[in-house]
Amino acid sequence: MSRLLSALTSGHALMPYLTASDPSSDSFLDAALGAIDGGAAALEVGIPFSDPVADGPVIQQAHQRALAAGGGVAATLELVRSLRAASGVPLVLFTYLNPLIAYGMEPFAADALAAGADGVLVLDLPPEEEPGWFEFLAGRGLDPILLDSPNTSAQRFGRVARLARGFVYVVSRAGITGTHAGASEGLELRLARLRSLCPLPMAVGFGVRTHRDVAAIWKDAECAVVGSALVDALAACPLTERRETARRFVAGLLRCQNGSDVSKEMTP
Amino acid sequence: MPFDLMDRPRDFGPFGGRFVPETLMAPLIELEEAFEDAWGNASFRLSFTSLLADYSGRPTPLTLARRLSDASGLAAVYLKREDLGHTGSHKINNAIGQALLAKRMGKTRIIAETGAGQHGVASATVCALLGLDCTVYMGHVDMARQAPNVARMRLLGARIEPASAGQGTLKEAVNEALRDWAARPSDTYYLLGSALGPRPYPAMVRTFQSVIGEEARRQFLAAEGRLPEAAVACVGGGSNAIGLFSAFLHDREVKLVGVEAGGEGPEPGRHAARFSGGSPGVLHGTFSYLLQDAEGQVLSTSSVAAGLDYPAVGPEHSHLFRSGRATYTSVQDDSALTAFRRLSALEGIIPALESAHAVAWVMEHGAATFGRDARVLVNLSGRGDKDMGNVGG
Ligand SMILES: Cc1ncc(COP(=O)(O)O)c(C=O)c1O
Numbered sequence: 001m002s003r004l005l006s007a008l009t010s011g012h013a014l015m016p017y018l019t020a021s022d023p024s025s026d027s028f029l030d031a032a033l034g035a036i037d038g039g040a041a042a043l044e045v046g047i048p049f050s051d052p053v054a055d056g057p058v059i060q061q062a063h064q065r066a067l068a069a070g071g072g073v074a075a076t077l078e079l080v081r082s083l084r085a086a087s088g089v090p091l092v093l094f095t096y097l098n099p100l101i102a103y104g105m106e107p108f109a110a111d112a113l114a115a116g117a118d119g120v121l122v123l124d125l126p127p128e129e130e131p132g133w134f135e136f137l138a139g140r141g142l143d144p145i146l147l148d149s150p151n152t153s154a155q156r157f158g159r160v161a162r163l164a165r166g167f168v169y170v171v172s173r174a175g176i177t178g179t180h181a182g183a184s185e186g187l188e189l190r191l192a193r194l195r196s197l198c199p200l201p202m203a204v205g206f207g208v209r210t211h212r213d214v215a216a217i218w219k220d221a222e223c224a225v226v227g228s229a230l231v232d233a234l235a236a237c238p239l240t241e242r243r244e245t246a247r248r249f250v251a252g253l254l255r256c257q258n259g260s261d262v263s264k265e266m267t268p
Numbered sequence: 269m270p271f272d273l274m275d276r277p278r279d280f281g282p283f284g285g286r287f288v289p290e291t292l293m294a295p296l297i298e299l300e301e302a303f304e305d306a307w308g309n310a311s312f313r314l315s316f317t318s319l320l321a322d323y324s325g326r327p328t329p330l331t332l333a334r335r336l337s338d339a340s341g342l343a344a345v346y347l348k349r350e351d352l353g354h355t356g357s358h359k360i361n362n363a364i365g366q367a368l369l370a371k372r373m374g375k376t377r378i379i380a381e382t383g384a385g386q387h388g389v390a391s392a393t394v395c396a397l398l399g400l401d402c403t404v405y406m407g408h409v410d411m412a413r414q415a416p417n418v419a420r421m422r423l424l425g426a427r428i429e430p431a432s433a434g435q436g437t438l439k440e441a442v443n444e445a446l447r448d449w450a451a452r453p454s455d456t457y458y459l460l461g462s463a464l465g466p467r468p469y470p471a472m473v474r475t476f477q478s479v480i481g482e483e484a485r486r487q488f489l490a491a492e493g494r495l496p497e498a499a500v501a502c503v504g505g506g507s508n509a510i511g512l513f514s515a516f517l518h519d520r521e522v523k524l525v526g527v528e529a530g531g532e533g534p535e536p537g538r539h540a541a542r543f544s545g546g547s548p549g550v551l552h553g554t555f556s557y558l559l560q561d562a563e564g565q566v567l568s569t570s571s572v573a574a575g576l577d578y579p580a581v582g583p584e585h586s587h588l589f590r591s592g593r594a595t596y597t598s599v600q601d602d603s604a605l606t607a608f609r610r611l612s613a614l615e616g617i618i619p620a621l622e623s624a625h626a627v628a629w630v631m632e633h634g635a636a637t638f639g640r641d642a643r644v645l646v647n648l649s650g651r652g653d654k655d656m657g658n659v660g661g
Contacts, residue, residue, distance in 0.1 A: 149289075174454075175291070176451060
């Protein structure tokens, strides 16, 4: 069983997203380790790109800061290597396609695996367009992560379900990252339908900020994904406090059954 | 190399495709089906051609530019006068086609990106005509340098959303339009302004712009009794060029020349000459030539012409480039500015700075490339009123 699959299967999981090299290699590592200390079940590591069209302003700015700090595919794989040396938490590379094309799709797979990555999600590579690469990844033990969005047809999800490994990323609502979705109606029914087509754990993301969002997701899915809210909290804190800020933020979201809305306390 | 995107057939040789986030897949499939259905429908076609004729004033003339011919050392330079269509550029052809399609699909809200503002004006115009809500994304730098078009769009009832990330030009406007569409795919129609982006846009925009080439070919034959030695057009995303070229693709004797923005010079970041300075990559949903660094990050661009100031190019042009059917070249800002003034003084026609690139190339290289006896067709894609504030007299 893949490390991702086993980390998410039991449920009540949280997967924070951070952009690699934002705002520097060391500060990224601090935040990532803090998120792991706080209880992250897995980590999404974004590869910086100049034109992140699926992202809202908060993560766009993270990409800009990361690029200014020399971020890119090579730097991200280096950071994955460092994280892997420090922790056994599963790591998912989150990326746009063009940097992978420039790096080479096959060398990328080999190097990501060697660095210790567990999965790869390419935001702008739908199953219709992918050149047989997802199966190649799966064969090597790197989970190809695919998405379901509210307007994905059952027929297209069939293709997603065939290719996906590790987990399915369920976009809770149409839109870009950082859109506060609140509780998305219909999620329960939608997840039930997806489960009838695919046995993988489900991770629900886009717009998660509070313990309530996480708890609502846990009712129907194994894992909640938090991105913009965490990146926002980190951008607002002093560099020396990033590890502790990330730890408290993630721990706060996880302790949500106890009712204290830590994420709210943290965002000014 | 395994998994090389060049190895797989797509819409135009290996180029094109639909490389978009999952949320945009369903709207693009819906759009492709709706376009195919509409284009096969006689009454849709009739509405399109009627508006082109009665509202926009087609056919646009083909003008023999005698003094320009002399100044260029060529037997004849003919100008296809897209500057004379309603709103002053070829962009209206595509805007009419797509707005009719949006209406047919039951969409109520139109979004568009614009660089020079010509596509934004064309979209705002057609939305006013058809009673559609219109939002136009435009880079903040372009808003400043194409201010007359911003005023026109507002007068026409469009909302302008400044795109202020990055370098604040066309690429950022497309980014914002894609983000908007991903958030509201059900009621919103994205009226993309050039032959770029994910399938079906490149082929659909070519279809709506092919009227340029069909008319020009017929008009040229009527005037000269033969076809031109060459057809020349500026290439931003590539819509006016593909509209012109499409009629001549099977006329092997007609050379096709696309002129890109050479900007301030050949150094990375200072131009938008994708074919000399770029390599195949994916931006805005399509696999095509792209200005990028070794890590696959998109480079900044520079051009005096906002409509050419874009790091990627429509995928069909990449195919025409690789197959050798068309050649692509570039002229720098200073040449385009000279041509802007020369065409105004010689012919009484003030060209858009974009179109001035095509004119500049013909003036500087036409005779040397095709011989002094050559008769050359140039697409004058738009008029230059929008550029007066920037260039002056
Ligand atoms: C007059 C004119 N010509 C050309 C262009 C470039 O676009 P395309 O290459 O799609 O024709 C523009 C774009 O704004 C324009 O306004």
